[in-house]
Amino acid sequence: xxxxxxxxxxxxxxxVIDYADIRIRETRRQNLFVIDNNVKHFNDMTQFGFGIxxxxxxxxxxxxxxxxxxxxxxxxxxxxYEIAKASEFVxxxxxxxLTKEDVHVDKFKTSIEIDPFKVPASDKIGLMLEISERVxxxxxxxxFMGNMYFKKKHQYFAxxxxxxxxxxxxxxxxxxxxxxxxxxxxxxxxxxQRPRNIGYxxxxxxxxxxxxxxxxxxxxxxxxxEPSPTGEFDLVLTPSHLALTMHESVGHPTELDRVLGWEAxxxxxxxxxxxxxxxxxxxxxxxxFKADNNLKYGLxxxxxxxxxxxxxxxxxxxxxxxxxxxxxxxxxxFLNQEKSFGANRADSYSSMPINRIPNLFLLSGKEKxxxxxxxxxxxxxxxxxxxxxxxxxxxxxxFQFGGDLFWEIKNGKKTxxxxxxxxxxxxxxxxxxxxxxxxxxxxEDWGVLNCGKGEPSQTMQMTHGASTARFRNIKVGGAx
Amino acid sequence: MTREEMxxxxxxxxxxxxxxxxxxxxxxxxxxxxxxxxxxxxQNVSNEEYTxxxxxxxxxxxxxxxxxxxxxxxxKRVINRAxxxxxxSQKDHEYMGILPQSEIKPVKKTYYEETEKLTPLKRAxxxxxxxxxxxxxxFSIAGSMSNGSSRIFTANNKGLEQYFKxxxxxxxxxxxxxxxFTGSGEWGSYKIEDLNLEELIDDAFDTAEKNSEHAEAEPxxxxxxxxxxxxxxxxxxxxxxxxxxxxxxKRSAFTDKLGEKIASSKVxxxxxxxxxxxxxxxxxxxxxxxxxxxxxxxxxxxxxxxSRYWADKIGEExxxxxxxxxxxxxxxxxxxxxxxxxxxxxxRKFWYIRMVDPMQYLLTGMTRDGVFLIEDGKITKAVNNLxxxxxxxxxxxxxxxxxxxxxxxxxGPGNFIYAPAxxxxxxxxxxxxxx
Numbered sequence: 001x002x003x004x005x006x007x008x009x010x011x012x013x014x015x016v017i018d019y020a021d022i023r024i025r026e027t028r029r030q031n032l033f034v035i036d037n038n039v040k041h042f043n044d045m046t047q048f049g050f051g052i053x054x055x056x057x058x059x060x061x062x063x064x065x066x067x068x069x070x071x072x073x074x075x076x077x078x079x080x081y082e083i084a085k086a087s088e089f090v091x092x093x094x095x096x097x098l099t100k101e102d103v104h105v106d107k108f109k110t111s112i113e114i115d116p117f118k119v120p121a122s123d124k125i126g127l128m129l130e131i132s133e134r135v136x137x138x139x140x141x142x143x144f145m146g147n148m149y150f151k152k153k154h155q156y157f158a159x160x161x162x163x164x165x166x167x168x169x170x171x172x173x174x175x176x177x178x179x180x181x182x183x184x185x186x187x188x189x190x191x192x193q194r195p196r197n198i199g200y201x202x203x204x205x206x207x208x209x210x211x212x213x214x215x216x217x218x219x220x221x222x223x224x225x226e227p228s229p230t231g232e233f234d235l236v237l238t239p240s241h242l243a244l245t246m247h248e249s250v251g252h253p254t255e256l257d258r259v260l261g262w263e264a265x266x267x268x269x270x271x272x273x274x275x276x277x278x279x280x281x282x283x284x285x286x287x288x289f290k291a292d293n294n295l296k297y298g299l300x301x302x303x304x305x306x307x308x309x310x311x312x313x314x315x316x317x318x319x320x321x322x323x324x325x326x327x328x329x330x331x332x333x334f335l336n337q338e339k340s341f342g343a344n345r346a347d348s349y350s351s352m353p354i355n356r357i358p359n360l361f362l363l364s365g366k367e368k369x370x371x372x373x374x375x376x377x378x379x380x381x382x383x384x385x386x387x388x389x390x391x392x393x394x395x396x397x398x399f400q401f402g403g404d405l406f407w408e409i410k411n412g413k414k415t416x417x418x419x420x421x422x423x424x425x426x427x428x429x430x431x432x433x434x435x436x437x438x439x440x441x442x443x444e445d446w447g448v449l450n451c452g453k454g455e456p457s458q459t460m461q462m463t464h465g466a467s468t469a470r471f472r473n474i475k476v477g478g479a480x
Numbered sequence: 481m482t483r484e485e486m487x488x489x490x491x492x493x494x495x496x497x498x499x500x501x502x503x504x505x506x507x508x509x510x511x512x513x514x515x516x517x518x519x520x521x522x523q524n525v526s527n528e529e530y531t532x533x534x535x536x537x538x539x540x541x542x543x544x545x546x547x548x549x550x551x552x553x554x555x556k557r558v559i560n561r562a563x564x565x566x567x568x569s570q571k572d573h574e575y576m577g578i579l580p581q582s583e584i585k586p587v588k589k590t591y592y593e594e595t596e597k598l599t600p601l602k603r604a605x606x607x608x609x610x611x612x613x614x615x616x617x618x619f620s621i622a623g624s625m626s627n628g629s630s631r632i633f634t635a636n637n638k639g640l641e642q643y644f645k646x647x648x649x650x651x652x653x654x655x656x657x658x659x660x661f662t663g664s665g666e667w668g669s670y671k672i673e674d675l676n677l678e679e680l681i682d683d684a685f686d687t688a689e690k691n692s693e694h695a696e697a698e699p700x701x702x703x704x705x706x707x708x709x710x711x712x713x714x715x716x717x718x719x720x721x722x723x724x725x726x727x728x729x730k731r732s733a734f735t736d737k738l739g740e741k742i743a744s745s746k747v748x749x750x751x752x753x754x755x756x757x758x759x760x761x762x763x764x765x766x767x768x769x770x771x772x773x774x775x776x777x778x779x780x781x782x783x784x785x786x787s788r789y790w791a792d793k794i795g796e797e798x799x800x801x802x803x804x805x806x807x808x809x810x811x812x813x814x815x816x817x818x819x820x821x822x823x824x825x826x827x828r829k830f831w832y833i834r835m836v837d838p839m840q841y842l843l844t845g846m847t848r849d850g851v852f853l854i855e856d857g858k859i860t861k862a863v864n865n866l867x868x869x870x871x872x873x874x875x876x877x878x879x880x881x882x883x884x885x886x887x888x889x890x891x892g893p894g895n896f897i898y899a900p901a902x903x904x905x906x907x908x909x910x911x912x913x914x915x
Contacts, residue, residue: 038572042565045546063526066548079526086600087521090608122568186731186839262517264622265654350527391832393846398867398913400844420837424911455624456513478910479836479869
């Protein structure tokens, strides 16, 4: 591949352009679905190709192909060049200028013990079927749905500035859902996927099998749980739940491309506009959000982004105040920032990289506090675990979230299970109502593998972590 | 990739596999796209991609492998990999085997070469026209203009061989006025000649102009006129989820509803690959021929999507998923629907629709890019965006009038649904946002 990289760079040097890069990427994915005692789907997919991005007179052109040869590099480079010319035809109010970046010649690889693609299919299938058997033995369980997902991404990146970066990234995930039917109702409970950039050892370390009966029993218990109350309650939210809430209400509103209006027609814009930087009370003073693309096991941890910017960490919210955004080499200059935070990622060789949420997490509380102590301190609340329904407006203000498991809290005790709970708030109102975050002993990393954004649509992954936290007087039960 | 190239590949794979069942699914597509925001191009991309998926079965043990590499040595490795995984797998007890060839009447109006080959410059000309006109109104324009094609070839070792191709072009843009409020336009079709750019621009800009001075709308139940885009999002969400097995297994809002009246008699939802206004793929993913089939006919639930396995188990015919859905339209225009309403809301678009409770088919979502108050049969002023928590089943039973339909883009490039405007009552908005 190095020969093709060198050929592409020498070719691109002959064009009169501002900048260009080439990414050659091979991605292999394995997806396993088991429903009940049936192996419904086992797909092994490999994608291979390259994309060339050209910045000419301050506008982009991008083209890609799935066959690599010297002639296809010539064809795609010319296509990207012609597309950049067409972009210029529309008119350019402000030319794209890229932030300065050091030249990097480097390699980065996810640290793994067991290559998931070397583990026999029979081992993966056997584990899922054993979990399924345990789940389906529990009364009222009608269905089991299990999934495993493995990804290996090998990429060469090279730019006309001189950077040459080779990366090998592994992602591993598994989870399942028990479906219960009875009492004129149907309810589900998940062993929620906790994806990580790591090897197959992560599958072995998790209590996937050990938790099977608990997950199934909780699904069955939800059939007989009380319906959601309506009113204002204090919410005690676990890390597995908060991952999605922070993704939607902090992660997306602080992507700088959205703030600049570049997603106005699709994913939307943001209420967190630039004049709020450094002064907007996004959350209470115990709310601290950090981005860190070097986070161990992080789903966005890949050494460098697809701009060739080295991974780094930074505050998004500090002591409740909006500090910064996730940025790329082309978005950061719009805020007169000299460096990108390195949040430009593409989901495929055939996609142009766009501003994505990094690994983003709520820092744990400074005082010693456990989830049990937090519940003991709550008089009239609801405990929510796991992800459920989610929806938010296009400026990321009004949201509604569900969850996966709910308990009423009365006078410091979890008293009875609830079902079909939803809560509604506005993003800053919600984070300003946070009055307690448990300590670092209770911090957990979760994340999403299916963050959709962009046109053409791209799917991306990132980690979100938290300790269990409490939110005062949140409206519950509007979804009726 | 041409049909002949696809067939040659499929023949090679089928000839080199020792599995009991061998099927090959080849998808070749392109989706060049020009994206713009703040009145200039932000992204401009071109791609030509294909995937070859080989599915094999030994008895009821199955596996599939997908690749983009087509050299014969690599394909032989792919075949070996699929066979090895399947042989080491466990049974899918519900596996129904592969189908032989069926006679399928071809569709004729889904592919237009000029649309597939639309150049970046032609896309740029369209984008420039929107932006230049927007500047005159002091609008900031964002959107995307795309075209492309999709070719599907599927074959198996029982003699099945089917092919479908379509071209498509889609345009979507949002005009933001100086107050920060928006109007939007969306269009999609198999052929670029169908684009009436002037009409689309006028409608979007008119919405953005009117969306300036806002009155406050409080949450509550409203009479609503849903424009086709809103109907496509809201009713389409439900239609694709109409599954027979989950209903029979008592984990669905459609449990015990088959044959019952679930909607106003004016409501008809169906699929028909030969629908004159919007043809679509005439065969299912498993190779079954698709014929006109009603899901809801005159308000009655007549069919739910049903897999081959479940159909066999309950002794009925399968109801395969089609390439596109149709919500039957009427002859009235938007003003005819608005005239009927003493006080209500006109909704142009919904956003971020998600399931809340599958047992009620309760959905939530937000309005977007223009909500207008209707008073005494007239659109009077713009109002803030609202969150809904409403079941499409409930709404369809409250539908009073159905307007003219149009092709609407839906999930994924070149995927369409035919949807009309609808006037219905008691639509539940549960909260509001700040804009």
